[in-house]
Amino acid sequence: MRTTMRCCAAAVGAVSLASAFVAPSNRLALSASLLPRSSRFGLRMADSYDYDVIIVGCGVGGHGAALHARACGLKTAVFSGKDVGGTCVNRGCVPSKALLAAAGRVRDMQNEHHLEGLGITVDGEVKFDRQAVADHAKNLASRVRGNLEASLKGLGVDVIEDAGELVRAHTVKGASREYTAKDIILAPGSLPFVPPGVQADEKTVFTSDGGLNLEFVPEYVAIVGSGYIGLEFSDVYTALGAEVTFIEALPMIMPTFDREIARLAERLLIKPRAIDYRVGVFASEVTPGIPGVKPVTIKMIDAKTKEHVETLEVDACMVATGRVPNTKTLGLDNMGIETVRGFVQVNDKMQVLSGPDGAVVPNLYCIGDANGKMMLAHAASAHGVSAVENICGRANVVNHNAIPAACFTHPEIAMVGLTEEQAKEDAAAKGYELGKSVGHFRANSKALAEGEGDGIAKVLFNKGTEEIVGVHIIGIHAADLIQECSNAIATGTTVRELSMLVHTHPTLCEVLDEAFKGAVGRAAH
């Protein structure tokens, strides 16, 4: 187990007079150089580096790694590129959830039928101030960024504002000097992918980066891609009065979701709203417009034949076609590291590999979106913690099967583990019988009290071991409900054990209780 910092603290104490006259970042090097190579403190030559660990990139992955490194007593620096918080805080999770929260209220208050069911009438028009909604998102991002900065400083992490570039082993170059560390963690995140032929001016044709500014609410907007970003923005736009057309390359809408859930989502999130879609087509040419003067034009080609099928004229076009790793300027070439479409290859311990199937590059780790394992904020943060654990000599592997994901539409969609389609293949390959049990929001007192009886929770499990292989929920607060299932997969808790646990009444958790009990042949109530 690595105990460098504790050892270093003792060593620094032993040379405190000398170290009092050097900058804190150099104290470690000086203290180590004054000691014999294998001193009774167990110091290694590693202590001649500026830091125990340098992290390149300060998004949620880098931030999570930095906090854990300090908790483990490591001398830590993080290159922020003047973008503390990264995508999630500044251009992702945080501002998008602020827009979704505001838009969700507008939708609720405009839903006369739903309100009447609760005995409420809204007298007069429900209005919103677009700029105030946009400011809510911007201000929240800035507040969360401030909190992150404060936490780094408070814990003694050196934040270097430069962009960092790997120059050789143990060495990262900033704007004016090089810094060394025993271990380096790369956390440069990702950028929006803009397909060829699409001109994103970030005004009328925009990625999520521009869309989050909500500079205007287009009357008619096309969304290219029906993944997480597309769905969440369709929820915001339709609540604020826009019409939406999805353009999806694959032959079905929401192609990455469990099929049964996607069908239900179509019934709950698409059909009742001002949304239509085209599937099996690429947006091959997208040309920006001028608001109120010239429309955005979108040429679509058949995904298979590549023949032109339609040209659409819209007020705005959002491009939500996935994200690419932000690794071009990281200096990977300086160390001969080969990527796969820009994704840094890592093993289970987050150690960088020299290329696909390559050897481990010593003392180099890559976490978060840039390694392509799972593009989610909490996954990036978990990677960061795991990399630091491995640096400390405590072998750690992230169980991606237990990491939940959620799409924050109204109602929400959440999932963990395999889709039903994947689970069937898994069961066939591994020779187990797949079980399926469903809980219903329509049978849940709390959901009905809220007038939100739509949705299901589907639990997929191995009938032999009774372990969960996947859970998919669509319904109110699905994103919060999924956590119990994620914990169960992580700890190997069986559906039988879960069915014996007591769930608070009346809560939405009882939707899962119904599914767990159903899985072992018991009725919920």
Ligand SMILES: Cc1cc2nc3c(=O)[nH]c(=O)nc-3n(C[C@H](O)[C@H](O)[C@H](O)COP(=O)(O)OP(=O)(O)OC[C@H]3O[C@@H](n4cnc5c(N)ncnc54)[C@H](O)[C@@H]3O)c2cc1C
């Ligand atoms: C609109 C949107 C909504 C999202 N919503 C959610 C959500 O609700 N839940 C969820 O889990 N995920 C969500 N995500 C995904 C989530 O934002 C990412 O998975 C997460 O931010 C990845 O974290 P990361 O630390 O790997 O990278 P990033 O957050 O991208 O951070 C990387 C940082 O490194 C910096 N950097 C890059 N190169 C260098 C360099 N050489 N030197 C110094 N700094 C550098 C970048 O500028 C950036 O600040 C959303 C994404 C988007 C776009």
Ligand SMILES: NC(=O)c1ccc[n+]([C@@H]2O[C@H](COP(=O)([O-])OP(=O)(O)OC[C@H]3O[C@@H](n4cnc5c(N)ncnc54)[C@H](O)[C@@H]3O)[C@@H](O)[C@H]2O)c1
């Ligand atoms: N709530 C959340 O957790 C959340 C929210 C937003 C984003 N994210 C993360 O951000 C990442 C990016 O999100 P996203 O929605 O952009 O990507 P995505 O991968 O979820 O969906 C992209 C969609 O675009 C389609 N597509 C790709 N190229 C196309 C083309 N040329 N024409 C038409 N369709 C095309 C794909 O088939 C896919 O359905 C995701 O990996 C996601 O994990 C997460």
